[in-house]
Amino acid sequence: MGNTACFTKYLADRGLKSTRQRELISATFMAINDHTSAEELYLRVAKEEPDVGLATVYRTLKLLCSAGLAREHRFGNSSSRYEPLSIKQHHDHLICTKCGYVEEFEHPKIEKLQDEIAASLGFEVMTHKLELYGLCRKCQP
Amino acid sequence: MGNTACFTKYLADRGLKSTRQRELISATFMAINDHTSAEELYLRVAKEEPDVGLATVYRTLKLLCSAGLAREHRFGNSSSRYEPLSIKQHHDHLICTKCGYVEEFEHPKIEKLQDEIAASLGFEVMTHKLELYGLCRKCQP
């Protein structure tokens, strides 16, 4: 099942309505395949359908997060950015503190270690965020 | 060297002035030994010295972070919280998504893995944030 269909099903399953705006915002978001701010997404959507409101973009992004189709990040102290979670599995981020470049990575061994540590402290982990801040190859002296 | 002395030295080293407010805010902060918001710290400080302004608390917290004596966190989407970094070494956090309880942990093996992964991607890591979200022992069904 594609992501768009997945979102439509999510809406139907909870008695939420499938609207033109939600479909458009969700489709536009999924097509970006990068970390996006609500504002950026709003501008893209507005090109196609100028009457869509910023509030609806925020509302739809929240829905996409609840549906497990998006994830919200706040790298450093900047404003929220969202990324589509499509088929990709969970992954973490390397953030260059100089140029802002973001690279994704994924490492099962770390995930396993995390679960072990949490269990030893009596926690049951649902999700996690791992962010490594430093200098990317280009920004190194 | 104690943390207060350390902060005073940090100020002196950069030609910044050591003021009554900075000393009081810094001392109050160090004594808390927990994750604190700017507002909370402001209230505590105000008990002792009612004329200290909130802006100065924010300014001093920023200074403490630059001095390496504090660290800023934004767990989930809540407002910033700060923690004293005193003698404790770097550590990570387990956050209970139900009751908000925060537990610290530290694990050298994870740190080592992180550095290896980053290096393999050409990154030079300066700092990192690892947050595990889930249910603490008390909140588990």
Added chain:
DNA sequence: TGGTATTTTGATAATGGTTATCATTACCAA
């Protein structure tokens, strides 16, 4: 010690991302 340049402070206005409000519109099951 007193004078002075400079920094810091406190009060408050401004900022900016995000959310709440509410009248209007769109959806969808019957």
Added chain:
DNA sequence: TTGGTAATGATAACCATTATCAAAATACCA
């Protein structure tokens, strides 16, 4: 189609944080 409910758009409100600026405090030097 209709009726009931949910969603939308415009915009006001929110609220944590930052900027502004006149007044006060500090550090340095003679």
